Amino acid sequence: MTIRFRKSLLATALLAAAGGASAAITLNDGLDGTWANAAESGRGVALDVIPGADGSAIVSGGIFSYDADGNPVWMTFAGSIGAGESAVDGVALNLFEGGSFGAPFTAPGAPVQAGTAAIVFDSCTAMTVDLDMTEASGLDDVTLELEPTQTLIGGSANPLCSSVAELAQCPDGTTADGDACALPNSITGALHLPAGKVYTLQGEVAVEDGATLTIDPGVTVRGSDDTSALNYLAVKRGGRLYAEGTATQPIVFTGPDDVIGSWGGLVIAGNSTCNDGTDTDACEFEANPAITYGGTDLNDSSGALRYVRVQYAGIAISEDSEFNSITLLGVGAGTVLDHVQVDSGKDDGFEMFGGSVNGRYLVCSNMGDDCFDFDQGYTGKIQFALGLQGENTDLGDDSNGIESDNDGDNNDKLPRTQPQISNLTLVGKPELTRHAMRLRRGTGGNYTSVVMTSYTEECLELGDTGTFAQGTASEQGETLSMTHTFIGTCTGGEFKDDASDAYLVSDWFAAGEGNESGGDPMLDGFLPMPGSPVLEGGAANADAFFRPTSYRGAFAEGENWTAGWTVNLGN
Incomplete structure (x- = not known):
């Protein structure tokens, strides 16, 4: 076996990054596929990248090549790359031998570790794999300089792949914190954080x-x-x-x-x-x-x-x-919230807490308490939003999709909490999350084209005198309304109906145009399946902010605007 300084490849990569020659890769599915070298046809790497929630990733795959006698060999590997990093060293290589092709199929023997690999992503179209083989493997050390197969045949890199030049040093206004850059406790003037460092x-x-x-x-x-x-x-x-x-x-x-x-x-x-x-x-x-x-x-x-x-x-x-x-x-409404996830x-x-900020394409997932909480006179507008209550050790008996309050001591305090919301999907965890929507303490709100299902208690709850005072059993009010909405099934029922209230919540809901309750919304996770009843019967709020829609919930048929930039949604 050829003895070499194993850290040389990573050291070279880091030095190249310092000089701007290397890049920080966004670790996602854009790196998946086969990688090869046009001058070395017949060997390469089949790669799979599984991104983590924090920007890290598991990188796994197989290396196909030949031994000294020309026999094909197949090795597998799996390693972890940290957030903001582009390389991993010391990844074990598992060599498979034996087995037969055809029918009946004979499985190969148990794999043996044949060496280690150092993997460096230089860009979206360049990967270096440095193989350090054991003497027992009978294979020589080799460095593979590879690019995606699709670029070898004249195509372009996967559009999901992106990279930025790494920074040689921390930008002005920040200080070195190991390999990262620390932000000051008080930012005055203008501070710019370029890509290529973790802050x-x-x-x-x-x-x-x-x-x-x-x-x-x-x-x-x-x-x-x-x-x-x-x-x-x-x-x-x-x-x-x-x-x-x-x-x-x-x-x-x-x-x-x-x-x-x-x-x-x-x-x-x-x-x-x-x-x-x-x-x-x-x-x-x-x-x-x-x-x-x-x-x-x-x-x-x-x-x-x-x-x-x-x-x-x-x-x-x-x-x-x-x-x-x-x-x-x-x-305020001059602030932009567009494609934002909390997880x-x-x-x-x-x-x-108050305010008038608007938002589009908002995602709340796996939250410990409420996904969307409105209070202190919030009057903003939201269209296309998802609340997906999944796994969280902090989930309790008061975790709701929406909790909206005005004021407990003065239900009619002004300005009244009155969000305008259209095209919202709320999916709970039946054994843990409480209500899809809990509207209380005098809150208003104009809700259109909502889909809610799968919560522990009732899907929809109205609470407190000031809330009920905004409508009647037969007519919804101007400041509190819900139309074109589909309520699925919740463990405690669709509505929290209490005879001591001014009227039944179910009657108030039924008074809203285009509302349905008690059916199956036919969701695959949070996306409507073909034939789902929520793919029709929708409308948007009558305000210039809202884009016209004909479906209920956050997603049209065949659409998933969460794809690529979100994590931990399960779809």
Whole structure:
């Protein structure tokens, strides 16, 4: 066996990255397929990449080649590549011998480890596989320089694959934190985070009034391993965050570990309305009163989130005082929320304390508490949203798809919580999640084309005098309505009907145009199957923000707008 310095390939890759010659690869299905070398026809690698929720991936596959006597050999491998990395070393190679082709088939013998491999993704069209073989294998060491088969025959790389040049050093305004770059605790002026590095935050990292934080596609921002202080990102009133990823290069905010509540999450404060403040006193964030919010500017902008994932966030400070995955405090309609996922959080997914921010293509998955929580006079508009309550160790008896409140002490406090929502799908976990929708404490809301099913208790609950006062048993009100909606089956029934209430929830629902209840929505996970009743009978809210639709729920037939940029949805 030829003895070589095994770290040389990875060292070379890292040095190349420092000089900008290498690239950081987005680890996803865009790397799948066969890889070969046109000058070495007859051998290559069949590759499968299984991305993880945090940007890491399992890379597995098979190497097909020949031994010294010209006999074909087949080896398999599997290794893990960390988030933001493009290489893995020391991957065991399993060599198979024996077996026969044809019928009857004879299986090969048990595999033996024949060596190790170092794998480096140089770009979407270049992979280096360095094979270090054992003497017992009888195979020589070799380095394979490969490219995707489709590019060898004149095609282009898989469009899901994307890469960015790695950075030689941390950008101005950040400091080195091992291989990552640490953000300052107070961001003033303008700070730009280019791709090619992982960025860490320790303690509160605040985008101050008048400051701007801009994050490039493909960047991962991670809570620190040091949890002596609560790690979270706060955009204060007057500050702006522009995190605008792409479908192939989403921006990921995550914790140091793939564990719910491993960091605090994302907090954004704005100058739109909140009904807990006064003309002289701003509203205060329950988990940190030093963060204030609210005002009169309905169109205030706090920046933009596009193709963003927030994972493993949310921490309870005390009872009824929590950091959520994304906490929006009086955020205005000038802010963009477009293709945003919250996943595996400890408390709520999206919580709106007042504000008028709008959103499209929002995903909440595997959340510990409510997926969408509206409060303090939130009046924004949302179209195309998914709440999928799956696995989470924090799930309890008060985890709902939507929980919407106005005020418990004053049900009619103004401005009243009254979101406008169209094309929403809510799928619960029958043994753990409570209600699909819990509307109480005087909340309003105009809901159109909703699909809800599979919750533990009743699908739909109305609560408190101020909520019921907005309608009657035979007529829905202007401030609280639900139309063109399909309620499937929940363990506790479709409606929480209580004879002590002003009227039955089921009667109020039946008064809404185009509503149906009690049938099977025919969902494959969260997507409607062919022939599903939710593929028709829909409409959109009568407002210029909403795009016309004829289906109920978040998805048209054959459509899955979550594909490629989300994680942990199971479809």
